[in-house]
Every structure is written in C-alpha cells, then in structure tokens.
Amino acid sequence: MTELNSLTIKQAKEGLIKREFSSFDLTEACLAQIEKVDKKINAFIKPIAPTYDDVVSAARKADKLLSSNQDLPLLGIPIAVKDNFSTMGIRTTASSKVLDDYIPPYDATVVKKLKDAGAVLIGKTNMDAWAHGSSTETSDYGSTKNPWNTKHLPGGSSGGSAAAVAADEAIAAIGSETAGSIRQPASWCGVVGLKPTYGRVSRYGVIAMASSLDSPGPITKTVEDSALLLRVLAGTDEFDATTSLPPVGDYTLPVVDNKIKNLKIGISDEYFIDGIDKEVESAVRLSIEKLEKMGAKIVKINLVKPKYATSVYTIIQRSEVSSNLARYDGVRFGKDRKLFGEEAKRRIVLGTYSLSSGYYNQYYNRAAKARSLIVNDFEKAFEKVNVILGPTSPSLPLHAGASENAAMFGEIADILVEPSSIAGLPGINIPIGFSKSMLPIGMQIIGRQFAEDLVLQVAHQYEMATANENWRKKRPNL
Amino acid sequence: MKYTPVIGLEVHVELKTKSKMFCRCSADYFGKKPNTHTCPVCLGLPGALPVPNKKAIEWCIMLGYALNCEIPPFSRFDRKNYFYPDLPKGYQISQYDQPFAVDGEVFIKQEPNSQNKEKKIDVRRVHMEEDTGKLIHEGDLTLIDFNRSGVPLVEIVTEPDFVNPFEVTEYLKSLKQIVRYLGISNADMEKGEMRLEPNISLRKEGEKRPSYKVEVKNINSFKFVERAIEFELARQREILDKGETPVQETRGFIEKTQSTVSQRIKEEASDYRYFPEPDIPPFRWTDEQRNNWKTEVKNLLEEARKNSPKEKANFYVGLGVSNASGASISASKYRTQVFEAVIKENILPKEQLGKFGNFLANKPEEKIDQNLVPNLTKQLINQFKSSTTTADIDDKELDKAIELVLRENETAVSDYKRGKENAIMFLVGQVMHNFPQKIDASKVKASLLAKIK
Numbered sequence: 001m002t003e004l005n006s007l008t009i010k011q012a013k014e015g016l017i018k019r020e021f022s023s024f025d026l027t028e029a030c031l032a033q034i035e036k037v038d039k040k041i042n043a044f045i046k047p048i049a050p051t052y053d054d055v056v057s058a059a060r061k062a063d064k065l066l067s068s069n070q071d072l073p074l075l076g077i078p079i080a081v082k083d084n085f086s087t088m089g090i091r092t093t094a095s096s097k098v099l100d101d102y103i104p105p106y107d108a109t110v111v112k113k114l115k116d117a118g119a120v121l122i123g124k125t126n127m128d129a130w131a132h133g134s135s136t137e138t139s140d141y142g143s144t145k146n147p148w149n150t151k152h153l154p155g156g157s158s159g160g161s162a163a164a165v166a167a168d169e170a171i172a173a174i175g176s177e178t179a180g181s182i183r184q185p186a187s188w189c190g191v192v193g194l195k196p197t198y199g200r201v202s203r204y205g206v207i208a209m210a211s212s213l214d215s216p217g218p219i220t221k222t223v224e225d226s227a228l229l230l231r232v233l234a235g236t237d238e239f240d241a242t243t244s245l246p247p248v249g250d251y252t253l254p255v256v257d258n259k260i261k262n263l264k265i266g267i268s269d270e271y272f273i274d275g276i277d278k279e280v281e282s283a284v285r286l287s288i289e290k291l292e293k294m295g296a297k298i299v300k301i302n303l304v305k306p307k308y309a310t311s312v313y314t315i316i317q318r319s320e321v322s323s324n325l326a327r328y329d330g331v332r333f334g335k336d337r338k339l340f341g342e343e344a345k346r347r348i349v350l351g352t353y354s355l356s357s358g359y360y361n362q363y364y365n366r367a368a369k370a371r372s373l374i375v376n377d378f379e380k381a382f383e384k385v386n387v388i389l390g391p392t393s394p395s396l397p398l399h400a401g402a403s404e405n406a407a408m409f410g411e412i413a414d415i416l417v418e419p420s421s422i423a424g425l426p427g428i429n430i431p432i433g434f435s436k437s438m439l440p441i442g443m444q445i446i447g448r449q450f451a452e453d454l455v456l457q458v459a460h461q462y463e464m465a466t467a468n469e470n471w472r473k474k475r476p477n478l
Numbered sequence: 479m480k481y482t483p484v485i486g487l488e489v490h491v492e493l494k495t496k497s498k499m500f501c502r503c504s505a506d507y508f509g510k511k512p513n514t515h516t517c518p519v520c521l522g523l524p525g526a527l528p529v530p531n532k533k534a535i536e537w538c539i540m541l542g543y544a545l546n547c548e549i550p551p552f553s554r555f556d557r558k559n560y561f562y563p564d565l566p567k568g569y570q571i572s573q574y575d576q577p578f579a580v581d582g583e584v585f586i587k588q589e590p591n592s593q594n595k596e597k598k599i600d601v602r603r604v605h606m607e608e609d610t611g612k613l614i615h616e617g618d619l620t621l622i623d624f625n626r627s628g629v630p631l632v633e634i635v636t637e638p639d640f641v642n643p644f645e646v647t648e649y650l651k652s653l654k655q656i657v658r659y660l661g662i663s664n665a666d667m668e669k670g671e672m673r674l675e676p677n678i679s680l681r682k683e684g685e686k687r688p689s690y691k692v693e694v695k696n697i698n699s700f701k702f703v704e705r706a707i708e709f710e711l712a713r714q715r716e717i718l719d720k721g722e723t724p725v726q727e728t729r730g731f732i733e734k735t736q737s738t739v740s741q742r743i744k745e746e747a748s749d750y751r752y753f754p755e756p757d758i759p760p761f762r763w764t765d766e767q768r769n770n771w772k773t774e775v776k777n778l779l780e781e782a783r784k785n786s787p788k789e790k791a792n793f794y795v796g797l798g799v800s801n802a803s804g805a806s807i808s809a810s811k812y813r814t815q816v817f818e819a820v821i822k823e824n825i826l827p828k829e830q831l832g833k834f835g836n837f838l839a840n841k842p843e844e845k846i847d848q849n850l851v852p853n854l855t856k857q858l859i860n861q862f863k864s865s866t867t868t869a870d871i872d873d874k875e876l877d878k879a880i881e882l883v884l885r886e887n888e889t890a891v892s893d894y895k896r897g898k899e900n901a902i903m904f905l906v907g908q909v910m911h912n913f914p915q916k917i918d919a920s921k922v923k924a925s926l927l928a929k930i931k
Contacts, residue, residue: 086518086525099524106518108525205518205525212756241529241758320756323559326568327522331622355559355751364753 004029006168006475009077009225016066016076023066023076026171027059027120030078034123034169037478041145041154043164044123045083049091058120065118073232075118080170082161083124084131085111085216086205090121094207095139096129097339098328108205109237110174110216117232122170125160130325131176131209132343133157134184134410135403140341145400146188147476148439152397155185155413157209161219162189166440167476172220172229176206178213179313179421180414183429186219187392187442190431192459193219194226195417197449198424199244201230202237208324210317211242213421223430223460227251230452249453253460260461261295266385268303271416276394283441284391287432287462291389294465299385304377309419310411312374315354315367316422322351346407375423382448387458391416392429392442420446430459433471481680481718483711484688485646486638488675489653490631491541491663492609493534498628499608500528500571507625508669512614520628522566527757530555534630535578535761536771537662538606541632542579543775544656545601549768553578554760555606559751563622564611574752576760577605584636586648599649600637607631632662638677643704646676650700659782660775667698674703678710680718690726694738697731706731709738790814797821798832803839812844819855826859830866837862868918876922879912880929891930902926 004026007015015021031052038044050058055078062076081087084094086104088111093099107115114121128138136144136159144159146152147167154163158175162185165173175182177195186193194217201216208214218229231251236243267288272281292298325348330337340348354363381388394416403409411418420427427446434440447455466472498505501519518526539549556574582601588594609629614621634653640646654665654672665672674697679688692714694706714724729738754760783789787808794804794817807813817838820826826834838858883905884891894901902923909922 084525086523092524094524102524104518104523104525106523106526203525204527207524210756239529240527242527242756319753323557323569323751323753326559326561327524327566329561329568331563332522332566352751355753357749357751360751360753368754 003033003168005033005171007171008221009074009172009228010222012077012171013075023059023062023078023120024056026076027055027078027122030122030168030170031055033167037147037167038169040150040478041147041163041167042142043125043144043147043154043160043167043169044080045093045095045126045139045141045160048123050087050121050123054090055120055122062118062120070118072116072118073228074114077119077171078122079114079119080123080125080161080164080173081111081114081121082127082158082173082175084127084176084207084209085124085174086207087111087121087124090124092124092207093141094130095127095141096341096344097140098335098337099207099333100140100339101334104205106205109202109239110233111205113232114174123164125158125164125173127160128157128181128343128410129341130207130321130344131157131178131181132321132347132410133403134180134413135398136160136163136185137400137403138341138343140339143400146397146439147478148190149397149437150478151400152439153188153400153402155188155393155397156410157181157185158193158219159185159189162186162191162193165189165191165219165221167478172218172225174216174229174233175219176209176214176216177417177421178209178215178317180410180417182215182217182219183392183417183427183442183444184414186429187431187444188397188440190434190440190442191219191221191429192223192226192431193217193429194230194452194456195421195427196230196234196452197244197426199242200248200426200450200452201233202235202240202243204237204239208320210320211324212316212320213313213424215421215424223428223456223463224253226428227253227456227460230456234452244450246450249450251453251456253457259454259457260291263296263387263458264299264385265291265296265458266299266301266381266388268301268381268388268390270303270305271390273306273394273415276391277396277435279435280391280394280396280441283433283435284389284443287443288389290466291462294461301381301385301388303381303388303419304374306415306419308370309374309422310415312367312370313418313422314350314408314411315363316371318347318351319355319364319367320351321347322349322355371422374419378420378423378425378448386447387451387455388420388446390444390446392444393417396435396437396439396441417444425449426452426455428455428459430463432466433469434474438474479719480683481715482683483641483707484638484679484681485640485642485707486677487634487636487640487646487649488677489634489650490673490675491634491657491665492671493537493630493632494663494671495531495534495537495630497531499531499534499606499630500628503628505629507629510625512621512623512625515625516627520566521624522568522627528571528755530758531630535606537660538578538604538630538632539763539768539771540660540775540778541634541657541662542582542604543772544660544779545579545582545584545604545634545653547579547582547601547604549579549763549771550576551763551765551768552576552760553763555755555758556752557755558607562610563620564613564627566611566624566627570607570610571755571758572607573605577603579604584649584652586645586652588648589642589644597639597645599639599645602635602637604632604634607633638679643707646703646707647700650674650703656779660778667700670698673698674700676703676707678707678714679724680711680714682718690724692724692726693728694731695728695741702731702733702736705736706738709736713738794835797835798829799835799839800832803836806839807835810843813838813841815848815851816855816858819851820859825855833866834859834862837865867916868921869913869915871913871915871917876909876917876925879909880922880926882912883908884926884929894930
C-alpha cells in the first residue's frame with residue numbers, strides 16, 4: 001500500500017471514512033516524513049509549531065468526530081500552513097526574526113475555516129521573509145530546498161508549502177500569492193497551486209505584503225484537492241472589506257470531459273519571452289497540442305508585454321510594503337527593527353521613495369493608471385477566449401544561491417504571473433512533466449475574475465487526460 | 479502698520495457610535511481601564527484588517543450636509559503614514575483628496591457693532607479618520623492605552639475666514655450645536671470629544687496672503703481658543719512691527735500662563751506619503767442615498783430647532799414666566815428637565831407655573847442624572863409651596879400694620895408717588911416684618927397700593 005502521507009485529500013478522506021486508518025495514523029505518517037526529510041529541505045520553520053502534542057491531540061479529536069460519523073470537508077486531514085497566516089497561540093513569524101517572539105491572539109479567517117472544516121494543522125511552513133521573494137532564500141530561518149533536487153530552489157515565497165506537499169510531509173498546504181508566490185513555487189516543486197481571484201479568499205489574519213494583491217490559496221497534489229480546499233476557503237468575510245460579493249462557485253469537478261470541447265484557449269506569444277528555457281517552452285507547447293487534441297480551440301491573442309506588468313507591480317507592491325511594515329517599529333512585538341533583512345529594507349526604501357510628495361504622481365499614481373490598462377487588456381482578451389494558457393515560470397528551478405545579489409530576482413522569476421496578479425485574476429499552476437535534469441515543469445491557466453470554476457475544470461480535464469503519463473509516477477528521492 | 483488677522487479652524491469631533499471606526503470594540507473608552515477596549519484591528523496586530531463603520535460614515539456625511547457641503551459621489555480612505563508610539567499601524571486611516579464632504583458654508587452672528595448681522599464662513603472639507611491611542615507618562619515610563627485607538631473622528635476644516643476671536647467662538651458654538659442636534663457626538667470638550675486647532679496669521683496691508691501660518695494645537699475650551707488667538711495676534715504683531723516674519727510652526731496653548739509656546743517648527747508641509755487605503759474599497763454613493771441623508775439632516779435640524787433654548791424660552795414666557803427666567807431655564811438642562819416634568823405631569827395648577835418658573839430660575843445649577851429628576855422635582859415643588867404658603871391674617875390687623883408703616887416711612891411713600899416703583903417693595907417688606915408668620919406678599923402689596931392711592 002502507498003504510504004499514508006503520500007495520499008491526496010480525496011484518497012485520505014475515503015480511507016478515513018472507511019476506517020482503513022485513523023487521522024492519528026495519517027498525521028503520524030506526515031510527522032514521520034517531516035522527521036525524515038525536513039532536515040534536507042527545511043520546509044517547516046523550526047522549532048516546528050504547533051508542538052507534536054498539539055498536532056496529535058488535534059488528530060485524536062478528529063478521530064473522535066470521525067467515529068461519530070461527523071461529515072466535515074477536511075476532517076482529520078493534516079494540512080501545513082504558510083507562516084504568514086496568524087494562528088492563535090502558535091508562533092507566527094512570516095519568516096522574519098522581527099516576529100521571532102510573536103504569538104498571535106487570533107486565527108486568520110483561512111485558519112479558522114480550516115479548523116472548522118476539521119483539518120489538523122500540522123505545521124507552519126517556511127517562506128521568504130515577509131513574503132518578499134521567489135526563492136525562500138530570504139527566510140531568517142534558513143532557506144528551503146527543492147525536494148526534487150536539493151541543490152535547487154523551491155521557488156517562493158510559498159516555497160515551504162510547495163516543498164512540503166511535493167515531499168509528502170503534508171496532505172496539502174496553504175500558501176499566499178501577491179504575484180507568483182503560489183504558482184511559481186508550485187511550478188518549481190511540481191505540485192498544483194491555485195491563486196484565486198483577489199477578494200475570493202479572505203486576507204484577514206494574513207501578514208500583509210501588498211494589500212491590494214495578496215491572495216491566499218491552496219497548494220495540493222491534484223486539481224481535485226485544490227477545488228476541494230477552495231470550496232472551504234472561498235467566500236466573503238465580515239473581517240475583510242475587500243472580499244467580494246459574487247457568490248462562491250460550485251467547484252465540484254466533473255468526472256467526464258464536458259468542458260474542453262470547443263473551449264477557446266488563448267495563447268499569447270508575449271508569454272514565451274526571450275530567454276525562456278527551451279525545455280519549458282517545448283513542454284508547454286506540447287501540452288497545448290494535447291489540449292487541442294482534446295477538442296480545445298487554440299486562439300492567438302496579443303497581451304501587453306509582461307515586462308510592463310513588472311514595472312507596475314514593483315511600484316505598487318513596494319509602496320504598499322513600505323506602509324505595511326511600518327507597524328514593526330520596535331515599540332511592540334518585542335524585537336528590534338535592525339532584524340529586518342536586506343530585501344525588506346530595500347523594499348521599504350524604494351516604497352517610501354515612490355510615495356513621497358513630488359514622486360507620488362510620477363510613480364504610484366502612474367502605476368495605478370497602468371494597472372487599469374492591464375486590467376482592460378485582459379478584459380479584451382477574455383472577449384475572445386475562455387481561458388489563457390502559458391508557462392508559469394520562464395525557467396526551471398534555479399540553483400540555490402541564485403537570488404543572492406539579485407535585487408529583482410523575484411520580479412524576473414515571476415514575470416509570467418505578474419500581469420494576471422496585477423489584474424486580480426485567478427490562475428492555477430499544474431505540473432506537466434520534467435526536464436532532462438529531472439526538475440519539474442509547470443503550466444498556468446488563467447481565467448477571468450471569479451472564473452475559478454472554469455480554470456479548475458480545464459486543469460482537471462488536462463490532469464485526467466494525462467493521468468497515465470509516466471512522469472507522474474516519479475517521487476522525490478529524499 | 480495695519481494688519482488684518484487671518485484665522486482658520488480645524489476641529490476634531492469624536493463620534494458617539496457604539497463601536498470603533500474599523501472594528502467592533504466599544505468606542506466608549508472614557509475613564510475605562512486601559513487596554514480593555516482593544517482587538518487585533520485597533521492594536522494593529524499583524525494581519526488585522528479595517529472594516530469601516532457604516533454609521534460613522536453616514537454621520538460624517540450628515541454633518542457635511544448640515545454644514546451645507548457638497549457630498550461627492552465618489553470617496554475613499556487614504557493612509558497617512560507617520561511614526562508615533564500611539565499609532566500602532568504606523569499610519570492613520572484618514573482621507574486625503576477624496577473626503578466625504580467638501581465646500582460647505584456656515585453663517586455666524588457678527589460682533590454687535592459691525593455693519594452686517596451675519597457672516598459666511600466657508601467650510602473647506604469634512605472628513606473621517608480614526609483616533610490614536612493615548613500616551614501616559616509615568617516617571618521614566620511611557621505607557622500606551624489603546625482604548626481610544628480607532629475611535630471615529632470627524633475633522634472639519636474651514637477656510638481662513640475669521641478675523642477675530644468673537645467670530646471663531648460664534649462658529650464653534652454653532653458647530654457644537656449642529657453636532658448635538660444631529661445626535662452624532664456630545665462634543666464634551668472636557669472629555670476631548672471636541673478638539674480645536676486654530677491657525678493664525680496676520681496679513682499686512684496690501685499683502686494678498688501672509689507668508690507664514692502658526693497652528694495652535696489641542697485646545698479644549700472656547701475660552702482658551704479666544705485667549706490663544708488674542709495672545710498669538712499680539713505676539714505676531716510685535717514680531718511684524720520689528721520688520722521680521724513669525725516662524726511657521728505648531729504651538730501649544732499653556733493654560734496656566736494663558737500663552738502659547740513653540741512645539742514643532744514646520745519648514746514645509748510634512749510628508750505623510752498619502753496613498754489610497756488598499757484595505758477598504760472606495761465608496762460610490764447613489765443619488766438616492768445622498769437625497770435620503772440630506773432629507774434626514776433637514777428633518778433632524780428642524781426638529782432640534784423647535785426644541786432649541788430660544789424656542790423653549792418663548793414657550794415658558796407664554797406660561798407666565800418672566801423673560802429673564804425663561805432664558806435661564808431653557809439655558810440649563812437641569813432646569814429644563816425639572817420644568818418640563820412639572821408641566822407634563824400637571825403637578826401645579828396652570829396659573830402657578832409662571833411663579834414656579836421664576837422660583838426655579840433662581841435655583842443654583844446642578845448636574846444630575848436623568849433618573850434623579852422626579853425626586854428633585856418633588857423637592858423643589860415642596861420648597862416652592864412652602865415659600866408661597868402663607869398664613870391667613872386678619873384684615874383688620876393688616877390694615878393696622880399698614881397704617882403704622884405708612885406713617886413711619888413717609889419718604890418711601892413720596893418716593894413711590896414720584897414714580898420710584900421699587901419703593902413699594904420696600905414698604906411691603908416693612909409690613910411683613912410686623913408679622914411673625916409668613917404672609918402673602920401679593921395681598922400686602924395690593925392692600926398697600928389701595929391705601930396709598
């Protein structure tokens with residue numbers, strides 16, 4: 001039998017309901033895997049919070065509910081949560097030593113929803129400090145390594161969550177994306193990462209990076225699990241004024257193909273940028289051909305060059321960061337400001353500059369205007385197509401150390417996910433294969449606002465159609 | 479040299495909403511145990527988000543309408559970034575270039591000797607923001623109480639239209655009255671519910687506008703605003719007379735010395751790095767919403783003016799109270815409460831209401847709880863009754879006493895006959911002295927008058 005920790009949410013639920021194993025068994029299997037492999041990949045912040053006793057008692061509580069036939073969507077499922085989500089009574093650092101001692105007195109809405117759904121919080125995952133980065137190398141708690149090859153980066157900022165799922169340390173994980181922080185590490189770690197529409201999932205309790213962009217979302221082993229988690233997480237929140245009114249979609253996925261036929265998939269040449277990794281390009285083009293064979297219509301579209309989105313994103317994100325980090329002024333939270341890392345300091349300085357009087361119009365205001373142009377650009381595209389498809393990352397997972405002395409590392413690694421983030425659109429990364437060097441390759445599917453259901457369905461159909469491809473049988477060798 | 483004072487006002491009014499501006503903590507913080515009215519939002523904890531208080535926004539807009547402002551159809555919150563230990567987020571949520579209300583006007587009474595009866599004061603803007611925490615200095619320690627953090631504040635900014643302290647006070651009185659009429663704040667200055675910041679400068683003859691501006695912060699009484707303005711005008715005049723220009727700065731008012739002292743020199747406007755608050759979506763008001771608020775304000779103000787002291791005083795005079803007593807009763811919440819209770823419950827016969835009113839008007843002011851009114855009313859009625867209850871006296875005895883008094887006080891009698899009305903009261907008093915018990919003064923007066931004529 002497959003090891004319990006390598007199960008998907010769906011498989012684990014079935015096993016729990018049929019009493020094939022308990023939540024305790026499942027949780028123990030994940031904890032054992034963490035014990036075994038996390039020294040190598042450092043997906044969790046150490047010392048791991050919550051404690052072993054806390055995790056086990058949550059699993060036993062779930063078992064009790066299971067034995068009384070309680071039906072909750074995630075009952076007994078061990079889930080890892082990125083360390084920028086506030087967890088009541090459990091240290092939450094956002095991977096910055098500035099918050100080394102900080103224990104929140106409240107749960108983020110996402111955490112509360114997971115708990116209400118019966119999930120077992122197995123640990124807080126590593127990330128780029130304050131979510132600033134795409135490598136998880138800026139963490140003050142050591143960098144995370146790619147489970148497929150520990151000499152390579154897992155991506156970021158949700159690198160800990162993506163690595164934990166890829167390494168079967170958790171059944172699923174929660175990440176957050178500002179521009180790329182879910183999709184890019186999912187792509188580099190070979191897992192499914194969904195960035196929902198901005199406002200679809202509450203930000204309450206998520207340590208803010210760029211408030212007008214931050215979107216929490218699931219990182220999972222399959223598209224089905226992603227849909228299942230989104231059903232739990234999505235919805236308006238009375239504690240987040242930016243959560244949106246449109247009712248939560250039905251993310252239940254059909255078992256038979258009913259969506260791909262005649263679906264118009266937009267492909268923009270601008271997304272196969274100069275310098276894109278050849279293996280990435282050919283893998284994505286091959287996937288497009290597969291979709292065409294499944295009945296999709298491939299439509300050429302022209303989108304604004306992604307590099308413009310990078311400029312817009314950089315200004316807006318740095319500006320908001322400079323304001324959001326102001327509260328860590330050394331008066332509260334117990335630690336000094338000098339514990340801020342290089343990247344955070346760089347962002348604070350740039351953001352402070354771009355908001356300063358005399359520069360506001362030249363930078364922030366202009367970026368805000370350009371942002372609406374990008375929004376319009378996508379709207380126009382979606383008049384012609386149902387979804388847009390492209391590579392998630394222009395490169396394979398880079399070598400450890402690549403982000404050092406590269407101030408714009410993240411912006412370049414995330415160039416293909418920034419435009420849709422700026423526009424607040426939903427997008428999903430799905431794994432499509434491996435390079436010759438055995439590093440994962442991902443592809444993203446982007447939909448119009450609140451079209452998570454369609455995005456998930458297309459991804460799901462692709463996943464089912466390619467379920468028997470050989471590369472899917474590979475597991476990281478740790 | 480001749481100078482014209484140029485004075486503008488910024489007033490902060492704390493709204494009396496049940497909860498704070500961006501969270502559900504109670505906004506009723508005054509006198510409460512420190513840091514008991516707090517939550518992740520008003521403590522600025524990592525990840526906490528502001529959710530705007532609808533009532534507070536409506537009240538801000540209603541105040542805008544009451545000050546004859548335009549309410550723009552689009553509005554939003556902005557972040558005002560600055561560091562201070564009482565500001566837990568490192569920024570204050572305020573409004574910058576899209577406030578809830580703009581371009582209003584208020585008409586104020588002018589000094590009695592001026593040419594025009596009224597003067598128009600332009601209101602530049604009315605906007606919504608959140609209050610900060612409070613620093614408490616104890617010995618070497620500075621403590622922070624966050625109970626006040628996030629309490630809704632409305633800021634009302636006028637154009638520099640005032641030329642003297644009288645106008646400023648008139649404006650403040652009418653602003654305070656409007657705020658109370660709308661029921662959106664008690665504007666209790668002692669509790670810091672209304673805070674005043676005049677900006678003061680002097681314009682030289684021929685000058686378009688002064689090249690400097692002095693702001694005086696956090697004054698908590700109308701009287702002190704007057705003092706601060708008077709002090710500043712004199713201080714600045716002295717500097718200008720020497721051919722110098724006063725420094726552009728923020729000054730604080732010192733109650734003890736009734737003077738202002740420099741607090742912070744402002745070379746340029748501070749750079750608060752305002753930008754749109756990304757955590758709160760902007761507001762778009764419909765015509766219907768705005769019309770409803772406007773109508774509500776109109777009705778509230780009409781209703782309140784009906785119950786205004788002036789209208790009330792007129793009503794009391796109609797019941798037989800003297801003009802002076804009518805004004806005295808209506809000016810006091812305590813006396814108004816008592817008098818209204820007496821009228822409402824028919825405690826006294828109608829013809830005695832006037833007398834009771836005059837009696838009440840002379841009672842010292844007291845601060846009382848609403849639920850103590852019935853008791854106090856009872857006491858006062860008893861006092862009043864005993865003061866008016868008089869012993870019956872024999873007419874013959876009275877006549878005798880009167881004749882005696884008239885004989886002994888011929889000067890007073892002739893004074894009265896020459897038109898000195900007061901003299902009669904003196905005679906009444908003399909007559910009453912002849913009786914050990916309390917007798918009816920009006921009866922004595924009537925008999926005296928009959929005898930004199």
